[in-house]
Amino acid sequence: MNNFDVVIIGGGTSGLILARELAILKRKTLVLDRKNNLVEFSFNTLGSFMNVEDFNLSKNVIAQKINSLVFQSKRVKREIETDNLFVLDKKKVHEELIDAIDTDYVTLKTNVHIKNIVKEASGNFSSIKDKNNIEYFGKIIVDASGTNGVISKKVGLRETKSILATGVEYNVEYLGDPSKMYLLSGKDYQGGYGWIFPLKNKRAIIGFGTFNDEVVKHLKPQLSKILELPLIKKLVRKDNELVEGGSLPITPVLEKFVINNLVCVGDSVSQVNPIVGEGYKFIFEAAIMASKAIHKALEKDNIELLKTYETVWKKRFSANYKRSKNAQEKIFKYTNNDLVMDFALLAMRMRSNDRIIRSVSGEYGLETK
Structure with a gap:
């Protein structure tokens, strides 16, 4: 059965650390990635x-x-x-993350190309579909698909181009x-x-x-x-x-990462610090924030609690990101x-x-x- 507490699109930086944290919290999680090999990169x-x-x-x-x-x-x-x-x-960072994931709670599935998300009349999202029209159901859907923004672009959290x-x-x-x-x-x-x-x-x-x-x-x-x-x-x-x-x-500083039971992390919502370029530290922190909000929302059966992720992120990062964006524009x-x-x-x-x-x-x- 393709029914999970959480379905994560993307087995990159944010997807893997989020899966690791959700496993610690004993949440049944599915991670889907379009690549065959999760430790092959364009930059090493x-x-x-x-x-x-x-x-x-x-x-x-x-x-x-x-x-x-x-x-x-x-x-x-x-x-x-x-x-x-x-x-x-x-490669070593991602290998350690994968090795640390508790497979009793997390399923990793590669070579899956997600194409769409299914929205209910209530406004919540019931599932995602791959290119073969196979559905994966989750109480909470997470877009961690990186710069592709597979779902974040479809729902308007990030610009299409x-x-x-x-x-x-x-x-x-x-x-x-x-x-x-x-x-x-x-x-x-x-x-x-x-x-x-x-x-x-x-x-x-x-x-x-x-x-x-x-x-x-x-x-x-x-x-x-x-x-x-x-x-x-x-x-x-x-x-x-x-x-x-x-x-x-290169996007404006984004502060909205949640729509109903959809949560976005990492490059899917441009969480790289604008001045730094490298985003691992910031994406790791954001994914951990998201894991806590997801756990609490599932525990209380209240998706409104997912928004605490945005609140905590803004308090930690928003002012610095805006200053970084200003510096980035001057550098360019x-x-x-x-x-x-x-x-x-x-x-x-x-x-x-x-x-x-x-x-x-x-x-x-x-x-x-």
Whole structure:
């Protein structure tokens, strides 16, 4: 029987941690994903200020500990020390999440392409249907389908057509300090920015991303040009042709994630912090918030309690996300100008390390340790 307490569309970041938490709460849960393999990704690493132990992950998911973050424009460098920045191995993160899921309560089903959601006369949603018209019934439906927004777009929680920030990257030989991460800006990055994420064994990820549709058409050739820049040649050496890539939605700050018994988490409602780009820390927190609201709503048989998820999320994130969105828009506007970016990094020298880390990590309102 396809009847569950919770049906989750998507076995990515948000879907897996939500399933893990719901299993702990002993909720019968079904996770559906269109992929055959839940640990294959377009991007395999990410930079994060997440303390993995806060989310019951081991240090095995850390690909590299970062001790300093370097902001580099054409002529100016601003380097700051940090003790809470890491490069994470996405495959290991997801493998640990999958291994931690209690299969007595959670069923994982792959190669399922969800196409529609069935709405009752009451306004509640009774089930979802896949491309073969098979129905999956849940007391609560969750869209955790990532940027596809399979259901969130259908019900109007996210716009149908999104502006996307798209990036490409190579895994390369690293000639620099393995404890230093680089964020790169200026005209060479054509309205976007670049990054170098060190890994173990003298390897690194070098990437370039933008939201400019015209530049997106030529991302790989532009990244090849970036690899020829004198500064970059001192830091990395490309020794393969395997390019990776992916996209994130550029949307207004969203605050509505619930319609009746439908709950949305993660990229399906753009829960990546706008200034950070990497969203694992924020998506993990949001999924845990959602799990608590779902459990309480099922326990009390009252779907109105699902809205506590939105309330808690707004209190924790809303103000910071709005500030981040403002910063994101300024970055998109000015990063294509070398002089402006040089000036911005010179001005950054007047700001404390702590303040910069709080801004970059998306935690404006919190003091770092």
